[in-house]
Amino acid sequence: KNEVEQSPQNLTAQEGEFITINCSYSVGISALHWLQQHPGGGIVSLFMLSSGKKKHGRLIATINIQEKHSSLHITASHPRDSAVYICAVIHYQLIWGAGTKLIIKP
Amino acid sequence: EAGVTQFPSHSVIEKGQTVTLRCDPISGHDNLYWYRRVMGKEIKFLLHFVKESKQDESGMPNNRFLAERTGGTYSTLKVQPAELEDSGVYFCASSRRDRLYEQYFGPGTRLTVT
Numbered sequence: 001k002n003e004v005e006q007s008p009q010n011l012t013a014q015e016g017e018f019i020t021i022n023c024s025y026s027v028g029i030s031a032l033h034w035l036q037q038h039p040g041g042g043i044v045s046l047f048m049l050s051s052g053k054k055k056h057g058r059l060i061a062t063i064n065i066q067e068k069h070s071s072l073h074i075t076a077s078h079p080r081d082s083a084v085y086i087c088a089v090i091h092y093q094l095i096w097g098a099g100t101k102l103i104i105k106p
Numbered sequence: 107e108a109g110v111t112q113f114p115s116h117s118v119i120e121k122g123q124t125v126t127l128r129c130d131p132i133s134g135h136d137n138l139y140w141y142r143r144v145m146g147k148e149i150k151f152l153l154h155f156v157k158e159s160k161q162d163e164s165g166m167p168n169n170r171f172l173a174e175r176t177g178g179t180y181s182t183l184k185v186q187p188a189e190l191e192d193s194g195v196y197f198c199a200s201s202r203r204d205r206l207y208e209q210y211f212g213p214g215t216r217l218t219v220t
Contacts, residue, residue, distance in 0.1 A: 045210070
């Protein structure tokens with residue numbers, strides 16, 4: 001069992017829908033990254049957080065350290081949000097989740 | 107400020123050949139990391155440089171992989187000889203000395219071994 005589990009693995013939604021991607025981990029961490037990878041593209045760090053909630057535009061990330069769980073939300077989703085979203089926890093090294101492939105249909 | 111760059115963006119080689127990947131970190135970033143994602147699996151840590159020194163190379167899969175960072179600037183990752191299972195995307199990241207985990211990622215090099 002991987003130390004970082006993401007759900008769902010794949011998600012297809014219609015434009016405008018509210019999207020939630022979950023990340024659970026089993027190790028003690030100092031912080032957590034949410035990253036985005038577009039098809040054929042590199043990785044972009046969206047958030048690094050260690051407590052509470054962060055918001056950037058239509059993206060919101062929350063973390064509950066006690067429950068070892070984080071969520072990434074996208075409001076008013078758009079086709080350009082289609083990408084793989086990856087959760088990575090900081091436990092000395094970065095430990096990566098498998099990613100969630102998100103497709104937003106017009 | 108320029109971001110992390112990697113070269114080449116895509117490399118296709120035959121099994122048994124040698125390939126060298128290059129990563130140029132953000133200027134002034136002492137920490138440099140190599141990661142890779144092989145097909146269908148999670149991204150895995152390979153190694154971590156602090157300047158020119160290997161701080162942690164516990165993720166290097168075997169002795170066919172050799173990473174260097176001479177001079178503490180750019181880094182190279184050589185695979186020799188390449189095997190089919192080495193195919194994947196190799197990412198490089200860098201961070202400031204005092205912000206170990208605030209890592210900036212390069213676009214990756216897609217390696218295909220045929």
